[in-house]
Amino acid sequence: MAEKIIVDGRGSFCPGPLMELIVALKSAQVGDELEVLSTDKGSANDIPEWLNKVGHEYISTTESEGVWHITLRKKK
């Protein structure tokens, strides 16, 4: 299995981290795990909503020292 792909959206505001994730998803393979790093709390709330809407697997969100880590798996 491929290693986790890190999408560094730190410092960017909504919808920057989401757009960076979408760019990363385009080149990722189905089944790949991705982790988005975001300092924007709005994006931390919004990205799981987006994943549910478009049908990728949302795994988890954790927060550490002002950085949100949103983990997901590409499903299609």
Place this chain on the structure above:
Amino acid sequence: MSASKICVVVVSGSLERLQMAAMVASVGAVSGQEVMVFLSMNALPYFVKGNTSQAPHEGKMGKLMATKKVPEFKTLFEQSAELGDAKIYPCSMAMDVLGVEQESLEGYLQSATGLTKFLHDAQDAQVWTF
């Protein structure tokens, strides 16, 4: 039931309005919704190739945004077209008044469109105006 097609009409040249319009268009488009954008009046000049002028802010938010890493509205519109397949139409009247041809506009814009066609296409859509 709300319409899944989104029409975004942008007439303002202010930073806050262009930014919000770009956010609605880009997030809508990458979420699988059909998005069409109509650019007219003071919004259109920013989409002439080589125009690097900054949109003036209306208030505090726009001023703050300029100091932070907020995605640029033009980048978001481009991403809405490239990542989400949004269709961005320049208003033919605004092009005539400005005196610009299609070739002078950013490449991710569709062909010039008049209000008649746009209104027809917007019949079954939710319309957002900025």
